[in-house]
Amino acid sequence: MTHAELIFVPSPGMGHLIPMVGMAKLLVDRDPRLSVTVLIMRLLFDFDVDSYTNSLATTGAAARIRFVHLPRENANTVISSGNFRTHFIESNMPLVKQAVAKIADSAGSTRRLAGFVxxxxxxxxxxLADEFGVPSYIFFPSSAAFLGMMLHLQSLQDEHNVDVAEFKDAAGELDIPSFMNPLPAKVLPSVVLMKEAIGPFLEHARRMRAAAGIVVNTFDELEPHAIRSLAGLGAPVVYPVGPILNLKGEIKKKANSGGDDIMEWLDGQSPSSVVFLCFGSMGSFGEDQVKEMACALERSGQPFLWSLRRPSPKGKVEIPRDYMDPAEVLPRGFLDRTAGFGKVIGWAPQIAVLGHPAIGGYVSGCGWNSTLESIWFGVAMATWPLYSEQQLNSFELVVELGLATEVRMDYRRDFKMETNAVVMADEIEGVIRKLMREVGGERWRKVKEMSEKSRKALVEGGPSYLSLSRFIEDIFNNMP
Incomplete structure (x- = not known):
């Protein structure tokens, strides 16, 4: 029996690593002939990778998923530049080449290098894949709608000489084939609106067209229009295999974030009564905004669980950390006054929280992983996007799919650009009340229905199950 070895190369960042490892698990669980080596490029400030990969060493899939941590690159590039990621990945290419050469040399007659993901x-x-004479597949950890936007903007620039960066100052809307509704320019990802970043970003779309296929972390019933649009946008074969979720374990636990008593506190709350506020691995707010959020929560009287993180120092991009004492940024006496109905924590065990019956609503930054988790557990969202493609995800959830309400769809807080305005307490309070009033209502039922569809997509005979089968078949058919 011929065994196929796949090389997985995730982009730095837990939001990219976790779903890609989830994809590797799906493959090795489905077909005993497949094994995966994950090559990990390490940022200087990304401290969670080791604990995450170590936690996987005890799982059943460990025998056929191997992690190779490449030497840590001391990248001198200014991290706030739009091209940081591109330069960082290119600086790691010689290390990737060396690692793959070793794997190729050690492969025997029964184990062959089958391709790069x-x-x-x-x-x-x-x-690099071309140099090794094997096919490449793209793993796309975000939505099919976002993939369609990338391909469309790239063709606008290449075939119609449109300067996409000019959309930064546009107040109008764009017709993008992967969206049913006109897309406001203000919700385009920050990287699209920066002149120095748009070139490398669209180059990714250009190169994707040359891949043997694109694996997307979505499912047919969530994004039917977007998935159907991709062939007309010149995408290669697309495999929607999601939702890929890290359901069997959180990355870490932190004693100072409340630890196990988070779940104990939730156990004491009524079903569907708690609003959960959590903004992803890089999500944080300035002190003025934190105070407005606190004021809104207190006035709403709604039971709440709030994951509050300390922002990176000005001019630096680091993963937000927990406050030693959150009282330093909260209104005086807030913690005492809300002790009877609210809980402020640091890092949150997000999957465990979303799966708890006490959670009735989720104020989310709309990262795609968080979005899929929320849908899986049937929790309605209020979108408050901060960085990356979250504004686009917010638009899709609120306008395209009708699965969420919004706090402020065009809000931004990332190292590329930032919203100047502070969302005031009255506005936040109104959204929280609306979100929690809807428990049991039409939007709530719609989210519950999509939750069922997300689960059915993965079972034998479901659309994502069958799509993964097609991908495995193509891996062996395309293997040199």
Whole structure:
């Protein structure tokens, strides 16, 4: 029996690594002939990777998923530049080449190098796959609608000479084939609106077209229109295999974030009564905004669980950390006054929280992983996007799919650009009340229905199950 070895190259960042490892698990669980080596490029400030990969060493899939941690690159590039990720990945290409050469040399007659599976931001490594004479597949950890937007904007620039960066100052709307509704320019990802970043970003879309296929972390019933649009946008074969979720374990636990008593506190709350506020691995707010959020929560009287993180120092991009004492940024006496109905924590065990019956609503940054988790557990969202493609996800959830309400769809807080305005307490309070009033209502039922569809997609005979089968078949058919 011929065994196929796949090389997975995730982009740095837990939001890219976790779903890609989830994809690797799906593959090795489905077919005993497949094994995966994950090559990990390490940022200087990304401290969670080791604990995450170590936690996987005890799982059943460990025998056929191997992690190779590449030497840590001391990248001198200014991290706030729009091209940081591109430069960082290119600086790691020689290390990736060396690692793959070792794997290829050690492969015997029964184990063959079958191809590369590359993160959406690692497309420059298609050239390496060509050097090794194997096909490349792209793993796209975000939505099919976002993939369609990338392909469309790239063709606008290449075929119609449109300067996409000019959309930054546009107040109008764009017709993008992967969206049913006109897309406001103000919800385009920050990277699209920066002149120095748009070139490398669209180059990824250009290169994706040359891949043997694109694996997308979505499912047919969530994004039927977007998935259907991709063939007309010139995408290669697309495999919607999601939702890929890290359901069997959180990355870490922190004693100072409340630890196990988070779940104990939730156990004491009524079903569907708690609003959960959590904004992803890089999500944080300035002190003025934190105070407005606190005021809104207190006035609403709604039971709440709030994951509050300390922002990175000005001018630096680091993963937000927990406050030693959150009282330093909260209104005086807030913790005492809300002790009877609210809980402020640091890092949150997000999957465990979303799966708890006490959670009735989720104020979310709308990262795609968080979005899929929320849908899986049937929790309605209020979208408050901060960075990356979250504004686009917010638009899709609120306008395209009708699965969420919004706090402020065009809000931004990332190292590329930032919203100047503070969302005031009255506005936040109104959204929280609306979100929690809807428990049991039409939107709530719609989210519950989509939750059922997300689960059915993965079972034998479901659309994502069958799509993964097609992908495995193509891996062996395309293997040199």
């Amino acid at each position: 590359l993160d959406m931001f690692c497309t420059t490594m298609l050239d």
